[in-house]
Amino acid sequence: MTKKKELSPELKAECDAAKALFMSKKNSLGITQASLAAAADISSAAVAMYLNGTNPLNAKFASVLSRQLGVPVEKFSKRLAKEINGLTSAPEMAVGFGGSAAEIVRNMLAHQGKGLTEDARRRLLAVAEADDDGALEIDYYRPGAVGDEVWIAHYDVRAAMGGGQIPHDYPEMFQDVRVSPQHLREMGVEFKEHFHLKMVTGWGQSMAPTIKHRDPLLVDVSVREFAGDGIYMFSWEGHLYIKRLQWLGDEQINMLSDNPRHPPLTIRAEDTYIQARVLLVWNAHLL
Structure with a gap:
């Protein structure tokens, strides 16, 4: 690390x-x-x-x-x-000073968007144009439906199943994944909205054999609080983890690894910041 x-x-x-x-x-x-x-x-x-x-x-x-x-x-x-x-103070860079959201994004892309793919450029501009119509979505990677299939963003976030990873402030995206929400529900994956689903990558061996090193994981980013025993992606002491969490009472949480070589650890709920709940390992292991 x-x-x-x-x-x-x-x-x-x-x-x-x-x-x-x-x-x-x-x-x-x-x-x-x-x-x-x-x-x-x-x-x-x-x-x-x-x-x-x-x-x-x-x-x-x-x-x-x-x-x-x-x-x-x-x-x-x-x-x-x-x-x-x-x-x-720059009129061309602020909506309130003579420029629309779309114009701001076009300006930004012209000066700082050389490393972006055409698809990323298109999505950023689409969001800005939606903002001009008063319909801005907070998550500009919100996938759109194609028939019954939707795109799920795969973020470059490595959540450690071991010693912890320092999280990125601004995660980049890997290649998106196209899935069927109906098929996910038929598999037993429970979620409210498909645009809350994201892909991240597990890192380390402490959750083996349930989650192996570098397994892609489907997570629900709308779950930001403890919602029953399960596997979560969370920050603790400035590092990002994927572990089982079990409520002990008295504001105490048990942090558990599926690999028996990694002993459990008791942590305080107030020091634990849940980022998402892990729903599925992308190897057909339902959690």
Whole structure:
């Protein structure tokens, strides 16, 4: 496992300042890491990694934190305040200053989209054009139905079945998978909406023989809380895992491996950030 590079003193100081403001105002404003995560459309684990100085602050999170705390971005990051001011002062780069969402995306693709596939370009632009009509979807990889078949995004997220993987802030996509939701349900896979289904990759041996190293996994990203004993993808202590979780009571969870060589571990529920529930190993092993 590669150790995550520590932030520079300047970036760490920004995180410390943001955390100090959050801690000083959270009780009076009734803000929690979970509510902050919801406002920023990220996980609670990602919020913790910003505030604890594991990941550097970015403009999006800084803007949300500023609004939630009622303080200017300059209070914790002059660097990001300058960056945000630069973005909002450019008429061609902001919807509120003369440009549509589609125009913004076209501009972005022209300058920064050289590494994207044509399909990714098409989907990004389609979402932006939908936004101009007031129909923007939060997940721009939401697959569309083709008959009874839908596309499920396969993300480059390696969730460790062992020592843990440091999660990416912005996962890339592998090749999508085309499946039939009706067929999945006939196999016993339970889910509400097919656009909540994603593919990730298991990494390691601790869940063998149920999940083997590099097995593709079908997960439901709408499950963000413990919903009964089962296999989950979750963050704990800044790392991403795929393990069985079993509720012990008194805010304690048992983290279990199917490989008997890996002993169980008791962890606290408040330190565990569930990202998804694993529904199916893509080798016909129903979970």
